[in-house]
Amino acid sequence: MEISECPQCGAAAAPSDRKCGYCKAEFFITSLAYLGSFDSGGVGKYLKHYKELTRNDPQSTEGLLGLGLCYLQMGTYPLAQKCFEEVIEASPDVSQAYYYYSLASIRGRRLMTLSLKEVRQIETYLNMATQLDGEIPQYKLLLAMLKRDYYETNGMKVSEPNAAKLLLELQGQQIQKSELDHLKTAVKVGKEEQYYDMLTILQ
Numbered sequence: 001m002e003i004s005e006c007p008q009c010g011a012a013a014a015p016s017d018r019k020c021g022y023c024k025a026e027f028f029i030t031s032l033a034y035l036g037s038f039d040s041g042g043v044g045k046y047l048k049h050y051k052e053l054t055r056n057d058p059q060s061t062e063g064l065l066g067l068g069l070c071y072l073q074m075g076t077y078p079l080a081q082k083c084f085e086e087v088i089e090a091s092p093d094v095s096q097a098y099y100y101y102s103l104a105s106i107r108g109r110r111l112m113t114l115s116l117k118e119v120r121q122i123e124t125y126l127n128m129a130t131q132l133d134g135e136i137p138q139y140k141l142l143l144a145m146l147k148r149d150y151y152e153t154n155g156m157k158v159s160e161p162n163a164a165k166l167l168l169e170l171q172g173q174q175i176q177k178s179e180l181d182h183l184k185t186a187v188k189v190g191k192e193e194q195y196y197d198m199l200t201i202l203q
Contacts, residue, residue, distance in 0.1 A: 003027045007049030008042060028062045030096055035073050036178025046070050061091040068097075072104055073182070080104040095132035098125040099139050103186045110188040111149035119150050123159075137173040138183060140166045141195060149189040167198060174200045 003013045006020035007027065019026050029035050035043060047070040053063035068083030084101035087094055102122045106114070114122075126143040133139070148163035150156075161169075180201060189195065 007045050029066050029069055031176075031179065032069060032073060032100075032182045033176035033179045035069050036176075036182065040074075043070055043073050047074075059090055061087055061094060064090070065094065065097060068100060068104075072100055072186075075108075077104045077107045093132060095129045095136065095139070098129035098132070099136075099142070102126055102129075102142060103183070106187050108186055108188065111146055112153045112190075114150060119146065122146060137170055137175045137199065138179055140170055141175070141199075142183065142187065144170070145187060145189050145195055148194075153190065167195070171198045172200060173198075174202050176202050 003015070003017065005011060005013055006023060006025055008025040009020060009023040011020055011022040013020065013027070018028065026034060029046065035046065038046070046066065050063050050067035050070060054060055054067055057063060064083045064087045068080045068087065071077075071080035071083060081101060081104040084097045084104060087097040088101065091097075102125050105118060105122055111119075123143070123146060126139055126146065129136075129139045130143065144163040144166035147158050147166070151158040152163065180196065180199070184192065184196075
């Protein structure tokens with residue numbers, strides 16, 4: 001997919017460019033960690049950029065992922081879900097789509113209050129994200145939160161690995177502050193500190 005100008009500053013871009021040579025903004029974002037560094041105006045510029053890209057190419061994985069991330073950052077969960085669903089259909093090997101779909105599905109609710117159907121789908125998607133890329137800590141972190149706050153709190157049987165094992169694997173793992181901040185906003189659990197204290201937070 002070719003970009004003719006920077007979505008942030010409007011500087012001209014060559015077709016092969018992946019970031020702006022002037023303001024250094026990325027043209028194709030793949031995480032909230034990056035998007036979280038922009039204010040609402042910057043997110044709005046990216047939203048407009050990705051809407052135009054997906055209008056020209058409705059099957060663009062990069063465009064749909066970026067659009068979904070913008071909607072997720074803005075708290076527009078149903079639209080974010082739809083974008084991530086389309087990414088999964090078009091490119092089922094994109095691990096971020098499964099994780100961010102899960103975040104969008106939770107919609108800021110307490111995990112223990114979700115329906116079993118919702119939890120089963122989220123668990124399936126997080127397992128898939130972890131299988132595709134087990135080095136990204138937030139995938140296992142959210143899965144641990146789900147198993148502890150839903151299954152354990154509700155007195156239900158927990159599949160292996162359980163929350164304790166997942167959290168043990170996360171000891172000393174590094175996670176971007178903006179990713180963690182969004183996780184705290186999008187997901188409600190009891191005793192939050194038990195999930196975050198073992199992580200190294202990157203600014």
